[in-house]
Amino acid sequence: MLNRHELREWTKTILWSLVLFFGLRVAVVEAYHVPTGSMEPTIVPGDRVLGTKFHYWLFEPARGDVAVFKTPERVKAMSEHPSKRLVKRIVAIAGDTVEVRDGSLFVNGGRVEEPYLKDRPAYRMPAVVVPEGDVFVLGDNRNNSLDGHVWGFVEKDQLLARAWVKYWPPWHAGTL
Template sequence: MKRFWTDETKCFLVALLLAFAVRRLVAEPRRIQSLSMFPSLDVGDHIFVDKVTYRFRKPEVNEIVLFKGPAALIEDFGSRAVFVKRIVAMPGDFVEVSDGSLLVNGACREEAFILEPHKYEMKRRQVPKGCVFVLGDNRNLSNDSHVWGPLPLKNIVGRSAGRFWPPFPHKYSKLHINRTSPHLKP
C-alpha cells in the first residue's frame, strides 16, 4: 500500500491552503452582477478585490468598493451577498441631490463617469461618523445610499483593484452593451 502523505499530496494541500488564505485575506476575483455601476463596470465584467489597502489607510472619495449589505439589503439579498458602489462622501460630509446634480458640502460634484444625471431629488443629510455614502455610477438604476442610507465602514470588504475581464472592454463595447444590456443603445 502506498503512503498517503507523499510529497505531491503535501504540496497540493499547502497550495490549496495558500490559495484559500490569499482569497480570504489578500485579494479575490468578483463578477459584476448588475448594471448599477454601468458604464464603469458592466454585467459580466470581472474585477480584483483588494482586501489589504484599507488595513493601512481609510477609503477615499471616488474609490469603487465592495461591501456586505446593510440591513435593508440583507433582507432582499441575504447576508452573504456582496455589492459594489462608488464612495461619494466621507464621514461628516453633507450630501444632497438637487436638479440632477450631486452636491457634497454644498459644492456640485463633477462626475464624468456617471451614465446620466440624477432623475431623483435627495434632501441634504450628513454622513455619520464611521460611515461613507456610496452611489452606483448608473445613478438612476442603483439601489444605494440614496435609498438605504450611509454605509458603515465596517461593512467594506475591499476596493476594486481593477477589471481583468474583458481585457479590452472598449474593443468589444458595442457587442458587450448589446449582449448584456439590451435596453441600452451602443
C-alpha cells in the same frame, strides 16, 4: 515514474501552493461578480472585478473608491433577488454633507465632477451629513441603482474590499 523523494517534493509544492492560494484569497485579493447594471458604464452586468481585502484594514475609505461591501439587512428586504455583496462608489465619508440636486452630486457644498456617470441623476436627495463610522455610496448608473440615495449609509466595518481592476471579460478589463 517518480521516486519517493520526487513524489514527496511534488506533494509539498502542491500543498504549499494551495496554502498560498487560499491565504491570498482569505486575506489579500478576492474576485467578485457584478450581476447588475447599477455601476454602468464603469462596470457592466457580468463583469468580474478583483478587490483588495486588506485595503480598508490599512487605509480609511476615500471619496471615489469603488467599494465592495456586505449588503445591509434593510437593503435585502427591498430587493427581489438580494445579493450578499454590493459594489458601489464611495461619494462621501464621515462628516461630509452630501446632496443631489439639479442633476449633480454636491459634497460639502461643492459640485462634484463625475465623468464616469452613465446619466446625470434625475432625482433630488436633500442634504444629509454622513455620520461618524459610515460612508455614503452611489452607483455610477444613478437612475438605475438601489443605493445610498434610497437606503442611507454603509457602516465602515461592512466594507469588504476596494475594487481596483476589472478582469473579465477580457474586452472590459482595466483599472477602476
